[in-house]
Amino acid sequence: MTYIHCSPGTKISPEQIPLAWSCCSGKGQNTSPAGALCPLCRKEGMHIENITVRHLLKKEMEGKASQEDYWLCMNERCAAVYYNDKTGTIFDKDDIDVPVWFKDDANPRYACYCSRITDEDVTRAVKEQRITDMTAIRKFYDPDAKSQCKIKNPTGRCCSPVFIEIIKKAMG
Ligand SMILES: [Zn+2]
Structure with missing residues (x-):
């Protein structure tokens, strides 16, 4: 299990996030059993629905988004955020509108x-x-x-x- 530093001294692992949380949509999120490996760091990613990625991409990157779902690289030291192994797309930290909380330089x-x-x-x-x-x-x-x-x-x-x-x- 990979632990990440959410704030100094706080250890929270991405695995602690429930996969089927129903606070917003009223229904849980589908999860795939095996995550595709991040093209940059080769660690297994977390399944992310297309709608999430589309909302968080910077405006100028929207044209590069496909209709498919993505994987989120959970490695706090890796620059990759979303990727799709089938289309070969990688969106890194600079392509996303908000800092990703578990990446080590999020600010x-x-x-x-x-x-x-x-x-x-x-x-x-x-x-x-x-x-x-x-x-x-x-x-x-x-x-x-x-x-x-x-x-x-x-x-x-x-x-x-x-x-x-x-x-x-x-x-x-
Ligand atoms: Zn990675």
């Missing part, structure tokens, strides 16, 4: 992509506002918070497990 590092709340924001809410509930923290920064993880989070999955880990760390 800012978002805990919640829907409301654009960073790790630092979460830590500040816990330490300065004494808010330790995820929903309350989201409301504090974004009263009209809507969950759209499917198209806002680079994994297409809900940020809750990562968000909660950051709260726990901040409560230390």
Whole structure:
């Protein structure tokens, strides 16, 4: 299992993200049993639906996107983000509109992509506002918070497990 540093001292593995989280779409996400290997680092990727990739690509890259699903490289040190082994397409960090939270140089590092709340924001809410509930923290920064993880989070999955880990760390 590969552990990644979400914020200094916090160890969260991408595997902790539930594969069938139903917070946004109301239905779980299909997952394929075996992930295609990243063309750059040869590590196995996570299945990502086409709709997620299309929403997160920079405008100028949209023309390069196919109709197929992609794989997400979960290696924190690898520059590749989305790839498709059949079409040979690779989208790297520069092709994506947001920093990918588990990549080692992500800046800012978002805990919640829907409301654009960073790790630092979460830590500040816990330490300065004494808010330790995820929903309350989201409301504090974004009263009209809507969950759209499917198209806002680079994994297409809900940020809750990562968000909660950051709260726990901040409560230390
Ligand atoms: Zn890779």
